[in-house]
Amino acid sequence: MIDADMTLEETAEGIRSMGIRGAGRIARAAVEALDVHAASLPAATLDEFRAEMRRAADLLLATRPTAVSLPNAVRSVMRTLEADIPLDEVRSAFHEAARAFIASSTGAVDRIGEFGARHIRDGDVVMTHCNSEAALACIVAAHRQGKAIEVFATEVRPRNQGLLTIRRLNDEGIPTNYIVDSAVRTFINEADLVIVGADAITVNGAVANKIGTAPIALAAHEARTNVVVAAETYKFAPLTTLGDLIPIEERPAAEVLPDEVAATLPHVRVRNPAFDVTPAEYVDLIITEVGAIPPSMAWLIIRDYQGWSIEQFHRPFERA
Numbered sequence: 001m002i003d004a005d006m007t008l009e010e011t012a013e014g015i016r017s018m019g020i021r022g023a024g025r026i027a028r029a030a031v032e033a034l035d036v037h038a039a040s041l042p043a044a045t046l047d048e049f050r051a052e053m054r055r056a057a058d059l060l061l062a063t064r065p066t067a068v069s070l071p072n073a074v075r076s077v078m079r080t081l082e083a084d085i086p087l088d089e090v091r092s093a094f095h096e097a098a099r100a101f102i103a104s105s106t107g108a109v110d111r112i113g114e115f116g117a118r119h120i121r122d123g124d125v126v127m128t129h130c131n132s133e134a135a136l137a138c139i140v141a142a143h144r145q146g147k148a149i150e151v152f153a154t155e156v157r158p159r160n161q162g163l164l165t166i167r168r169l170n171d172e173g174i175p176t177n178y179i180v181d182s183a184v185r186t187f188i189n190e191a192d193l194v195i196v197g198a199d200a201i202t203v204n205g206a207v208a209n210k211i212g213t214a215p216i217a218l219a220a221h222e223a224r225t226n227v228v229v230a231a232e233t234y235k236f237a238p239l240t241t242l243g244d245l246i247p248i249e250e251r252p253a254a255e256v257l258p259d260e261v262a263a264t265l266p267h268v269r270v271r272n273p274a275f276d277v278t279p280a281e282y283v284d285l286i287i288t289e290v291g292a293i294p295p296s297m298a299w300l301i302i303r304d305y306q307g308w309s310i311e312q313f314h315r316p317f318e319r320a
């Protein structure tokens with residue numbers, strides 16, 4: 001959901017509470033919020049404008065830690081503030097960068113769908129997890145090409161994003177099996193292919209995605225079923241080239257166990273990581289909007305498509 005009427009604070013809260021969710025949507029919503037905020041800022045000087053925009057960017061960056069699409073998107077538009085030009089020109093450069101990011105983000109999903117559909121054959125059964133617009137783009141494109149496909153979609157405890165996925169698949173008329181997360185190994189032999197999205201991809205091709213992705217990849221590996229990750233180039237994490245790890249968000253215990261039940265179990269601690277990391281060796285292919293790569297080529301995306309260079313490390317805001 002991108003809503004141009006939402007304030008910066010509403011967007012930040014929407015991302016934090018997961019009303020706005022999914023790495024691509026989070027990125028676009030953050031950029032949209034910054035664009036709207038920039039347009040309404042009464043700043044008199046460029047320094048004032050920069051300072052307030054940095055405060056706004058920091059507010060958005062602090063919402064959810066795992067999806068690298070968020071800092072990558074914010075960085076890509078905040079870069080325009082560094083130009084040494086008059087305030088009015090900075091304002092319009094920022095607006096253009098924001099619109100360009102949003103357009104290229106939605107365009108990327110379409111391209112991924114187009115490329116991804118080529119990996120789905122007529123008659124294939126595809127397993128997916130969580131609710132990824134990039135992964136769904138591949139599945140829906142294959143279906144629209146007339147391929148007779150079937151899907152296994154997981155429930156996705158504890159936030160049940162699988163419901164969003166099965167609604168979309170149902171709306172498209174795609175035959176779908178809805179399964180609990182723990183039924184993955186039972187059905188993996190019926191799947192020809194696993195397609196999932198990504199929140200972050202490290203320089204060595206490991207994939208952070210919704211909790212439960214790694215066990216699916218493990219089951220697929222054992223069953224010799226290919227695992228395809230559908231991810232825009234801005235889901236690659238540049239700072240992993242410098243040794244940073246992907247922070248895994250741990251969400252409130254109440255998402256798993258109601259507080260009143262937890263209160264009766266003083267010796268029990270609920271753990272609720274929202275994401276896990278699938279090692280590159282369990283990923284067969286990553287499909288981006290610039291083509292498919294093996295996970296071992298993740299660095300090329302960071303270098304060639306994000307224009308990442310080591311010098312940026314020394315610029316404090318760029319690292320945000």
Ligand code: RUB
Nearest residue numbers: 021022023024132133134197198210
């Ligand atoms: C969403 C999730 C999705 C990725 C990719 O987690 O793990 O698979 O974000 O999605 P959450 P997309 O629901 O916790 O945000 O392809 O739509 O960017």
